[in-house]
Amino acid sequence: MQVNETLNEGLKRGYHITVTADELNAKVDEKLKEAQPEVEMKGFRKGKVPMALLKKQFGQRLMGEAMQEAVDGAMSKHFEESGDRPAAQPDVKMTNENWKEGDDIEVEMTYEALPEIPEFDASELKLEKMVVTPDESAVDEALEKLAESAQSFETKKGKAADGDQVVIDFSGSIDGEVFEGGTAEDYPLVLGSNSFIPGFEDQLKGAKAGEEVEVKVDFPADYQAEHLAGKEAVFACTVKEVKKPAKAEVNDELAKQFGAEDLESLKGQIRERLGAEYGQAARAVMKRQLLDQLDDKVSFDLPPSLVQAEADQIAHQLWHEENPDVQGHDHEKIEPTDEHRKLAERRVRLGLLLAELGRKHEIQVTDAEMTQAVMNQARQYPGQERQFFEFVQNNPQARQQLQAPLFEDKVVDYVFDQADVTEKEVSKEELEKAVEQLEAEEAAA
Known part of the structure; x- marks a missing residue:
């Protein structure tokens, strides 16, 4: 095997690799010898098929594999001896495209080598680490946020407003026919949560406990239930209770809600x-x-x-x-x-x-x-x-x-x-x- 340098500019490298026909044939013979003990052929006992016959029968089939291994081996040996580490997969091309058995293999390999990284003394680096000690105001602020997330609702008088919770019974119908899944009792709905069909919650704002409200909405055209998609629906709603949000108290009970x-x-x-x-x-x-x-x-x-x-x-x-x-x-x-x-x-x-x-x-x-x-x-x-x-x-x-x-x-x-x-x-x-x-x-x- 011969490796000749053809390019050395900056980090760019180029090499012409020659694997001789003798080396390639030796690789094929090596593979045949490895396989010989297990080969069975008519007229011969297992493991006793002559090498000449094996080569005639299987040599061509093993040639491509041997060529690949020979080139890979040449590349590995080059990188081991040169110490180069390619930045990406090397570009490898066989130059004698009209190769025939008995010819040498001629290969061009090009790549960019990883650079030599200069040594440096990390102890010379001067860094500043910012240290913040959580103060009571930060802790109190976090507690307030937890209390808000753990809010409950308490009964209020008057009209329902955005953010309030209304407890409702409702029954939905399309063209006068009640549809499946369109009814519920004592349903707690937070106005402004956008958890219902667009327009539903807005029509309940201003309602009081005990009132009957008729809510008219259109199901979206892409609604997941195909039999409802794009249809106009009417919901008969009974407002049973109106509740306003009540922030949880910051105390031991709140702590227990969060596992403390x-x-x-x-x-x-x-x-x-x-x-x-x-x-x-x-x-x-x-x-x-x-x-x-x-x-x-x-x-x-x-x-x-x-x-x-x-x-x-x-x-x-x-x-x-x-x-x-x-x-x-x-x-x-x-x-x-x-x-x-x-x-x-x-x-x-x-x-x-x-x-x-x-x-x-x-x-x-x-x-x-x-x-x-x-x-x-x-x-x-x-x-x-x-x-x-x-x-x-x-x-x-x-x-x-x-x-x-x-x-x-x-x-x-x-x-x-x-x-x-x-x-x-x-x-x-x-x-x-x-x-x-x-x-x-x-x-x-």
Whole structure:
């Protein structure tokens, strides 16, 4: 086998690989010898078929497999000896298309090599970690929100208004005929909840307890029950009671509704939750500081194909955000701008840097971490969790999409541990302002 370099410009590499006919025949003979003990043929005992006959019978069939293995072996040996790591799948083409048995195999291989990532001292990175201690006002605010979500309704006098609850009996009919599923008794309906057919709740506003109200509505044309879709219906309603919302009291009873023993225990849970939320927000701000410093400190050549692919993806994604009505991808090609390419260079540079740090320090996503990530994602598909698990298990690309951010976070945490991190006590408002600025910068990017 011969490997001759034909291209070496920046990160672009090209090689001419020759696998001789003798090497190829040796590979075929090797395969035949492996199979010989199990081959049975008329006139010969099992395992005693002569090699010459085996080659005549099966040689042609094994030739393609041998050619592929020979080329793959040549490529693997080249990468092992050169130390190159291709940025993407190498482009491999056989140059002697009129190849016939007895000829050498001539192959052209081109690829972009991953760059050498320069060393840097993470301890020289200076980061500031914002620390927010949940104060009583934040805890009280969270308690008020819990009380609002746990609201009940108490009987009121007068007319029903938006947000009130009316307890009604109703019977619906179409063309004078009562239809199935259109009747109920003591039904609690919150006006403004939009839980009934459009227009139904509006006609009950202003009603008082004891009144009879005739509600006329049109079922939507796309209503799920086909026999009702697009039909005009009349509901005879009896308002039995009108109730106004009553916010729950902030006390031990409220705490028990949310699984706590008492109010103090609930406050402790809230402080813990707020602390975790503040910590996540502060980490996002510090991560941006880290990436900005890495982008400024570490420079190296980037594989042009990776930058182009990332720029294309950025341009395509932003175009769809600006044109939300276009759902498909059968539109004209979106050409990336200089700004798109600049952002793509940053993303590729930081991605390669973090990947190299992870590789060098043997940082890996564990099976337990991966399983937890799949479980978290599966919760977004209630009732279909098992199908989602199977989809991820059988789809390498889906697994990679879940694994990539986990890996990045573990590498970032590693660098955090090495860097010079100073904690700074700030208010909740200061942290919120920093997060808003971070989101604005990311949106602009």
